[in-house]
Amino acid sequence: MSVYKSLYDTMPDGREVYVYKIENNNGVYVELLTRGATLSSFVCPDRDGNMGDIIMGFDSLAGHLATTTYAGQIIGQYANRICDGRFTLGGREYNVTKNENGVTCLHGGDEYSSALWKAIITDDNAVEFSYHSPDGAEGFPGNVDITVQYVLTDHGELEIHYAATSDKDTVMNFTNHAYFNLGTVQSGDILGTVLQLNCDSFTPTDARSIPTGEIRPVEGTAFDFRAPKPIGRDIGADDEQLRQCKGYDHNFCINGEAGTLRLAAKALDEGCGRKLEVWTDLPGIQLYTGNFLDGSETGKGGVALQKHYGFCLETQYYPDTPNQPAFPSCERKAGETFRSLTIFKV
Ligand code: BGC
Secondary structure (H helix, E strand, C coil): CCEEEEEEEEECCCEEEEEEECCCCCCCCEEECCCCCCCCEEEEECCCEEEEEEEECCCCCHHHHHCCCCCCEEECCCCEEEHHHHEEECCEEECCCCCCCCCCEEECCCCHHHHHEEEEECCCCEEEEEEECCHHHCCCCCCCEEEEEEEEEEEEEEEEEEEEECCEECCCCCCCEEEEEECCCCCCCCCCCEEEEEEEEEEEEECCCCECCCEEEEECCCCCCCCCCCCCCCCCCCCCCCCHCCCCCCEECCCCCCCCCCEEEEECCCCCCEEEEEECCEEEEEEECCCCCCCCCCHHCCCCCCCCCCCCEEECCCCCHHHCCCCCCEEEEEEEEEEEEEEECC
């Protein structure tokens, strides 16, 4: 195992951005940027041993700075959406950033995802990123200190360990917003990728992508990924949920106990043989099929990032949990540590 740090580039304001490369004994490696604690590459072999990068992303800092996709970034303080950018906690109303159509809070704004994180090498296969979010940033209560530790094992597991503490009662929901393309982005769209989700139900949304509160069984719907099927097989089905999101952009409820590490998703590119498993202790996972990619951003190797050129499996609390008392709670008391683990295994 080895880990190296090098200068990646310099921000327009002169601050330095570093890249950390962790490589295992099989030549599998990840690259991580201090900007957004971003997972910028995950390079692994196909069935013939050809190495390829399964992360849809960018070749330059300029690409990472310009993107509106949150590609590979760590999202906080609340991943996904909060209805009307507002919630009540401890009898007090909080108004947070309304960065989607001036109405909805999406991914907590861009505080965590665009921050320059501190980083230290904690082992020969591990890097820990840390960030301090001041009380009131993007409207969220509490001074929050967060660490995100990435660990790469010889079994091809990229563990992402989250730990965060606030000095006030608050809400927390962190994720990594990587877009995957198991054939590499040069192979085109991900509609042929075979996906299996360990999820019996999902949370339907209204036209603003806010959960209605219903927990709907996937049985008999296009959302049934309990048996493996190509992502594209039912994506065009006559289903209001798919129409309004232009594809899958939904939270699935992961079977089994939240708080327990369990398999949430499995994906396979049958063409090249690269696969991905997602394990997590969180209650939900957002399947987002890159519906809003429109070719306007240029990714690695000069490839225009078109619709469905990557898929995301964002482990999370359910969207809009702060306004949905029946959903598993994302509240954390002052001084209580939020801990969570997600594993991307190739
Ligand atoms: C959301 C999408 C959004 C994407 C990029 C996903 O988590 O569910 O609606 O377009 O992130 O922000």
